[in-house]
Amino acid sequence: xxxxxxxxxxxxxxxxxxxxxxxxxxxxxxxxxxxxxxxxxxxxxxxxxxxxxxxxxxxxxxxxxxxxxxxxxxxxxxxxxxxxxxxxxxxxxxxxxxxxxxxxxxxxxxxxxxxxxxxxxxxxxxxxxxxxxxxxxxxxxxxxxxxxxxxxxxxxxxxxxx
Amino acid sequence: xxxxxxxxxxxxxxxxxxxxxxxxxxxxxxxxxxxxxxxxxxxxxxxxxxxxxxxxxxxxxxxxxxxxxxxxxxxxxxxxxxxxxxxxxxxxxxxxxxxxxxxxxxxxxxxxxxxxxxxxxxxxxxxxxxxxxxxxxxxxxxxxxxxxxxxxxxxxxxxxxxxxxxxxxxxxxxxxxxxxxxxxxxxxxxxxxxxxxxxxxxxxxxxxxxxxxxxxxxxxxxxxxxxxxxxxxxxxxxxxxxxxxxxxxxxxxxxxxxxxxxxxxxxxxxxxxxxxxxxxxxxxxxx
Ligand SMILES: Cc1cc2nc3c(=O)[nH]c(=O)nc-3n(C[C@H](O)[C@H](O)[C@H](O)COP(=O)(O)OP(=O)(O)OC[C@H]3O[C@@H](n4cnc5c(N)ncnc54)[C@H](O)[C@@H]3O)c2cc1C
Ligand code: FES
Ligand code: FES
Numbered sequence: 226x227x228x229x230x231x232x233x234x235x236x237x238x239x240x241x242x243x244x245x246x247x248x249x250x251x252x253x254x255x256x257x258x259x260x261x262x263x264x265x266x267x268x269x270x271x272x273x274x275x276x277x278x279x280x281x282x283x284x285x286x287x288x289x290x291x292x293x294x295x296x297x298x299x300x301x302x303x304x305x306x307x308x309x310x311x312x313x314x315x316x317x318x319x320x321x322x323x324x325x326x327x328x329x330x331x332x333x334x335x336x337x338x339x340x341x342x343x344x345x346x347x348x349x350x351x352x353x354x355x356x357x358x359x360x361x362x363x364x365x366x367x368x369x370x371x372x373x374x375x376x377x378x379x380x381x382x383x384x385x386x387x
Numbered sequence: 388x389x390x391x392x393x394x395x396x397x398x399x400x401x402x403x404x405x406x407x408x409x410x411x412x413x414x415x416x417x418x419x420x421x422x423x424x425x426x427x428x429x430x431x432x433x434x435x436x437x438x439x440x441x442x443x444x445x446x447x448x449x450x451x452x453x454x455x456x457x458x459x460x461x462x463x464x465x466x467x468x469x470x471x472x473x474x475x476x477x478x479x480x481x482x483x484x485x486x487x488x489x490x491x492x493x494x495x496x497x498x499x500x501x502x503x504x505x506x507x508x509x510x511x512x513x514x515x516x517x518x519x520x521x522x523x524x525x526x527x528x529x530x531x532x533x534x535x536x537x538x539x540x541x542x543x544x545x546x547x548x549x550x551x552x553x554x555x556x557x558x559x560x561x562x563x564x565x566x567x568x569x570x571x572x573x574x575x576x577x578x579x580x581x582x583x584x585x586x587x588x589x590x591x592x593x594x595x596x597x598x599x600x601x602x603x604x605x606x607x608x609x610x611x612x613x614x615x616x617x618x619x620x621x622x623x624x625x626x627x628x629x630x631x632x633x634x635x636x637x638x639x640x641x642x643x644x645x646x647x648x649x650x651x652x653x654x655x656x657x658x659x660x661x662x663x664x665x666x667x668x669x670x671x672x673x674x
Contacts, residue, residue: 246391247393247435268426270486270490271576279492282492284493288418288419289422289493290415290437293418336489354575357487357488357575358487359487
């Protein structure tokens with residue numbers, strides 16, 4: 226079968242990869258680009274472990290064809306930290322023990338980052354609804370919600386320079 | 388997986404050409420139904436025809452006093468259009484009950500409609516709103532009511548080569564508004580057991596016109612004219628609402644499944660339609 230050549234920007238860098246017409250973007254990220262942070266929990270849009278940002282909006286990369294990414298801008302969990310400096314969300318997830326097995330964590334981090342970009346001061350209800358598409362088998366969610374609330378406060382403080 | 392091909396045409400004509408030349412070609416809008424079905428082997432697309440690069444299929448514009456929504460516009464984009472949200476709040480809410488934020492950033496109303504699930508959330512609201520579709524195909528363009536698109540579960544009336552380019556919403560008269568409610572076992576991320584959309588126009592406390600759409604209670608979403616007739620000319624008093632509820636229940640031909648029994652669905656449809664009518668009335672009055 227004819228492979229499709231896709232050029233795209235991933236975490237700020239331009240990349241090219243080849244894919245089959247029906248390869249998912251998740252598979253292309255993991256196997257072609259070796260970005261294995263994004264996980265496949267279900268492959269059907271239900272669990273959110275594969276969450277990435279596509280042109281600034283969070284989507285399930287298992288439900289995107291890799292070929293659709295031509296010319297688009299992608300953000301994955303690998304792009305959240307700046308070098309070795311963890312993002313406040315990552316720091317707070319660690320502090321609050323907001324992960325156990327960690328399989329869901331990349332998806333939660335990308336989704337929470339997207340929330341805080343749009344809404345720097347979300348209520349608990351807003352956080353829970355925003356993260357309704359991310360499933361976690363281990364933590365019971367409360368620790369994740371606390372971590373997001375604290376990271377939101379950190380980011381607000383950073384922004385005001387206080 | 389398969390030997391499909393992928394195309395991202397830039398024009399309506401190109402898309403029609405691709406769809407006409409291959410009976411197994413499938414439109415991909417948000418892909419949130421199609422990719423799941425292809426992965427499960429339930430559909431085997433010979434070609435994916437991505438309509439997101441066709442400018443006429445993207446975005447929301449004013450049209451004849453109402454709105455034209457490109458068929459590839461994701462549901463979350465509707466929330467950012469203030470005039471659309473003011474005119475058709477129930478329709479925008481219905482589209483934004485679909486799945487999670489991740490899903491809604493991709494999912495479209497066109498896909499919701501053309502996937503032809505009886506439980507599709509935006510469809511009863513579109514029916515209540517009196518929405519139409521601009522359909523393009525090998526023999527040109529035509530405009531048809533949304534009710535004409537789904538023909539059976541998973542089937543549409545579209546001919547080979549045809550696709551929905553945009554969804555059109557009529558002008559909202561003053562005193563008019565709408566609402567959509569659904570019953571699901573969870574608060575998010577589940578399939579409607581029943582969905583009810585109502586749009587109405589109030590004038591001096593009297594209902595001048597109404598439309599009632601139902602989902603998940605029959606093989607396709609329904610327009611229930613008898614339910615609307617029970618509201619028109621009344622102040623939406625209890626008698627009128629009871630009569631509407633009876634007309635709604637009479638129109639239901641639901642299935643029994645793990646999500647709900649037929650009698651539960653029939654009863655709940657009337658309850659939700661009643662609540663939706665009152666929300667639509669209050670919204671209309673608040674304008
Ligand atoms: C986790 C999850 C949760 C979901 N929850 C809900 C829910 O709560 N409520 C609900 O109603 N749905 C739900 N869905 C189903 C789905 O997201 C919706 O039906 C969505 O609106 C489909 O739109 P799409 O653009 O992704 O369609 P696609 O998958 O792109 O297309 C669906 C079908 O319609 C055809 N099609 C698409 N656009 C056109 C067009 N313009 N012209 C002709 N044919 C076309 C395609 O060929 C395909 O057969 C859910 C899906 C997932 C994965
Ligand atoms: S793997 Fe994509 S949503 Fe579960
Ligand atoms: S930490 Fe195990 S699934 Fe969330």
